[in-house]
Amino acid sequence: MRRIISVLLENEAGALSRVVGLFAQRNYNIESLTVAPTEDATLSRLTLTTLGDDQKIEQITKQLNKLIEVVKVVDLTEGEHVERELMLVKLRAVGAQRAEIKRTADIFRGQIVDATDAAYTVQIVGVSSKLDAFLRAVGELSILEVVRSGVSGLARGEKVVSA
Amino acid sequence: MELLSGGEALIRALQDEGVEYIFGYPGGAALHIYDAIFQQQAVEHVLVRHEQAATHMADAYARVTGKPGVALVTSGPGATNAVTGLATAFMDSIPMVVISGQVQSDLIGTDSFQETDMVGISRPVVKHSFMVKSAEEMAEVVKKAFYIASSGRPGPVVIDVPKDTTDPGYRVPYHYPESVSLRSYNPATRGHPRQIRKAVDLLLAAKRPIIYSGGGVIQGNASEPLIALAKRLNLPVTNTLMGLGAYPSTDPQFLGMLGMHGSYPANMAMHHSDLIFAVGARFDDRVTNDPKKFCPDAKVIHIDVDPASISKIIPTEVPIVGPALNVLTELLTVLEDRLLEAPELLDRQAREAWWAQIEGWRRHSDFDHDQRHRNEAEAIIKPQTVVQALYRATGGDAYITSDVGQHQMFAAQYYRFDAPRRWVNSGGLGTMGYGLPAAMGVKLAFPEAVVACVTGEGSIQMNIQELSTCRQYGLPIKIINVNNQALGMVRQWQDMQYAGRHSGSVYQDSLPDFVALAESYGHVGLRVTDPAKLDETMAEVFSPALRDRLVFLDVAVDQNEHVYPMWVRGGALCDMVLSKTERS
Numbered sequence: 001m002r003r004i005i006s007v008l009l010e011n012e013a014g015a016l017s018r019v020v021g022l023f024a025q026r027n028y029n030i031e032s033l034t035v036a037p038t039e040d041a042t043l044s045r046l047t048l049t050t051l052g053d054d055q056k057i058e059q060i061t062k063q064l065n066k067l068i069e070v071v072k073v074v075d076l077t078e079g080e081h082v083e084r085e086l087m088l089v090k091l092r093a094v095g096a097q098r099a100e101i102k103r104t105a106d107i108f109r110g111q112i113v114d115a116t117d118a119a120y121t122v123q124i125v126g127v128s129s130k131l132d133a134f135l136r137a138v139g140e141l142s143i144l145e146v147v148r149s150g151v152s153g154l155a156r157g158e159k160v161v162s163a
Numbered sequence: 164m165e166l167l168s169g170g171e172a173l174i175r176a177l178q179d180e181g182v183e184y185i186f187g188y189p190g191g192a193a194l195h196i197y198d199a200i201f202q203q204q205a206v207e208h209v210l211v212r213h214e215q216a217a218t219h220m221a222d223a224y225a226r227v228t229g230k231p232g233v234a235l236v237t238s239g240p241g242a243t244n245a246v247t248g249l250a251t252a253f254m255d256s257i258p259m260v261v262i263s264g265q266v267q268s269d270l271i272g273t274d275s276f277q278e279t280d281m282v283g284i285s286r287p288v289v290k291h292s293f294m295v296k297s298a299e300e301m302a303e304v305v306k307k308a309f310y311i312a313s314s315g316r317p318g319p320v321v322i323d324v325p326k327d328t329t330d331p332g333y334r335v336p337y338h339y340p341e342s343v344s345l346r347s348y349n350p351a352t353r354g355h356p357r358q359i360r361k362a363v364d365l366l367l368a369a370k371r372p373i374i375y376s377g378g379g380v381i382q383g384n385a386s387e388p389l390i391a392l393a394k395r396l397n398l399p400v401t402n403t404l405m406g407l408g409a410y411p412s413t414d415p416q417f418l419g420m421l422g423m424h425g426s427y428p429a430n431m432a433m434h435h436s437d438l439i440f441a442v443g444a445r446f447d448d449r450v451t452n453d454p455k456k457f458c459p460d461a462k463v464i465h466i467d468v469d470p471a472s473i474s475k476i477i478p479t480e481v482p483i484v485g486p487a488l489n490v491l492t493e494l495l496t497v498l499e500d501r502l503l504e505a506p507e508l509l510d511r512q513a514r515e516a517w518w519a520q521i522e523g524w525r526r527h528s529d530f531d532h533d534q535r536h537r538n539e540a541e542a543i544i545k546p547q548t549v550v551q552a553l554y555r556a557t558g559g560d561a562y563i564t565s566d567v568g569q570h571q572m573f574a575a576q577y578y579r580f581d582a583p584r585r586w587v588n589s590g591g592l593g594t595m596g597y598g599l600p601a602a603m604g605v606k607l608a609f610p611e612a613v614v615a616c617v618t619g620e621g622s623i624q625m626n627i628q629e630l631s632t633c634r635q636y637g638l639p640i641k642i643i644n645v646n647n648q649a650l651g652m653v654r655q656w657q658d659m660q661y662a663g664r665h666s667g668s669v670y671q672d673s674l675p676d677f678v679a680l681a682e683s684y685g686h687v688g689l690r691v692t693d694p695a696k697l698d699e700t701m702a703e704v705f706s707p708a709l710r711d712r713l714v715f716l717d718v719a720v721d722q723n724e725h726v727y728p729m730w731v732r733g734g735a736l737c738d739m740v741l742s743k744t745e746r747s
Binding site: 009010013014017018021025055058059062063065066068069070071163 | 282283286287290291292294311345346347348469470471474475
C-alpha cells in the first residue's frame, strides 16, 4: 500500500543522508522524496512516499523516530490529507501537435511555462495519478523530458505537525 | 573563564565526563589531541596495536562498568579500522564514544592524504555522529555524545574532529555543560501504567509462562527486579546469549540459554509456553528460528526501551516501552497489590504442572547431566570440558570474554554466570578478534578481578598483536585457546550441510607455536593435550605464582566435536539436533 510519510527534521548537514541511508540500509523502498526548510529555519520538512504493509510502515516510522535529528514523523495516509505534486514536461510541439498539447494542458489545468517553435514546457500540479494521466494523454511519442517534484502533503483540518 | 584550545577542550571534557581511559592510536590528524593528552594525567591513554582493538577495549570496558568506553583514532585508515568495533558495539547496544581525527576543514572533500568520510562510512553502525565545526562547540558536542551514547537504548557515537578545530594556537573559553537537551531525542523513562497492569493480568492468568530476557536487562541494571519477579511467581527463566548472568545460572529456575545452540529444556519450554515475558531482548533470528513457527501457543509481553524492537519480528500482545529497571520495579508493585487483593490469582497447581513438564525435558537432555562430553576413557580433550575446567579453576567468579565460534557457544553453555556483566562477547555482530582486546578492557576496568578470554586458534589470530599491548601495560589476563586446528563452527556447518567439504576452514599445518609466540611477547605459554592433565594445567594458569602474568594456555581439543543442541534450520524452537545421531 502506498503511504505518504511526513518528517520534520533538524535542518542540519547530514540529517537528510541519515534518513535516506536508513531506507537503503533496512531495505525500505522510496518512491519519491522531497525536502526543504520550513518557516522555522532550524527545521526541514521532508515528505516521502513508500510502499509497504502496516507492519512495514510501523517499522519505518519507528526507525525514523530513532534518528536523533528526526523531530516528528507522521503517516499522512492514516487520515484525511491534501497531497500535491508538481511536474514539468517538455514536449515536442510542431504543427497540429501545438494546439492539441495546449488543449490537453487546459483539460488538466496545466500551464505552458516555456515555448519555442518546436517545444512546449507544461507545468501540471495535482495528485500523482493526475500527473500520470496527463503523461498518458499526451502520449509517449511527444514527451522529451519529465521532471517531478515528488509528493508534498499536509493533514486536512487544523491538525499541525510542529516541534 | 579558562581559555583552552579545541584539543585541550576535548580532553578536558573527557575528564569532566569522568573518563578513566582512552584506547587509541595516533596519527597526523589526531596529533593536536595527542599533545593535549600528554599534558595531563587524569585520563590515561592506552596505546593499542590496531584500532579495531581500541574500539573493542572501549566496548568491553563499557559492558562491565556500565560507563561509556572511549576510543581515539586518526583519520583515514585509523577511522576505517574502527568501523568493525563500532558495528560490534552498535549491534549489542553498547555505550561508546569514538573520536576520530579528520583532515583540516578546508581539505575535506579534496581527497587529501588520509582523508575518509568517517561520518558517512560509520553512519549505518552508530547511534549518532557529529562532525565538530569549531573549537567553540567542542565541549557541547562531547556532552551530547556521552548523553546520547548512554541514554535510552545505548549505542556508539562518533565524534569526527577536523584537525583545525583542535589547533593549539587558537583558544576559546571552556565551559562543560551540566546537561544537554535535544528536542528531537527523549527516550522513555517509564512504562505506561495501563500496559503494566495488562502485563500483570496476563502473567497471573498464564498456565505456562516463561521469562525470556536479553542484554537489555544487563545494560539496564534490571537483574534484581527480574529475579524478584521470577521468584515471586515461580517462573522458569531463559536468557539470550547477550543476557547470560542477568539471572543466576546456578538457580534451579534457570533453564539455560535459548536459541540456535540453546539448551533443550529452554527451547522446549519456550515452544510449549502460553506466555512469553520478554525483557530487553529483540527476538533475533538466532533466537526465533522460523518466526512463523515460533512458539505457536504463546502470547507475548515485551518490555524494551526501544519501541522499534517491539513487534518487529514477533507480534506482541502487550508492548511496554521503557527502561527495564523502572518497568519491572513498577510491575512488581502492581503485582503485589493484585495479590494482596486476590491471593487466589496465584495458580500454584498450574505452575507445578508446568514445572513437572519442564523437569521432564531437563531429564531428557541437559548440559549438567550430559555424559557425552566427558573426557573419561577418551584420549583427547573435549572442548566442552575445557570450559568446565575453567569454571572449576575460577570458582565461577571470573570475567569471561570470548571470541566467535564453537568455543563461544561452549563458553555460553558450560560456564555458569551468576551475576550480570561477567560474560562479555560479541553477540549481534559476531566479531572474531573481539575476545583478547575485550579481556584487556575488562582488566583495566577491574585490575583486581580474574579475567579470562575463551578463544579459538582462528579468532585469536585476528587481534593477536595485542599481546604486545598487554606487555606494555602489564595486563595479566588468561587466554584459554580452544585449539581444534580449524575454523570449528564453519567446519561444523560444512559437516552438517555440505557433506563434509571443508572449504576454506582448515589451515594445513600453518598454525604458529602459540606457546612460543606468547613467550616471545614476554608472557607465559602453556600447552595441554592430555585430558588427565587438563584440571591441573588449568589450576596452574590461575595459580598465585602466575597471578601477575599473562598466561596463554593452548589446549589441543577434539577436532571433530560439534556444538549441540543445534536447531534444525527453518524449523521451530523445539526442532533440535541433539548429537551427531539424535534429534528432538
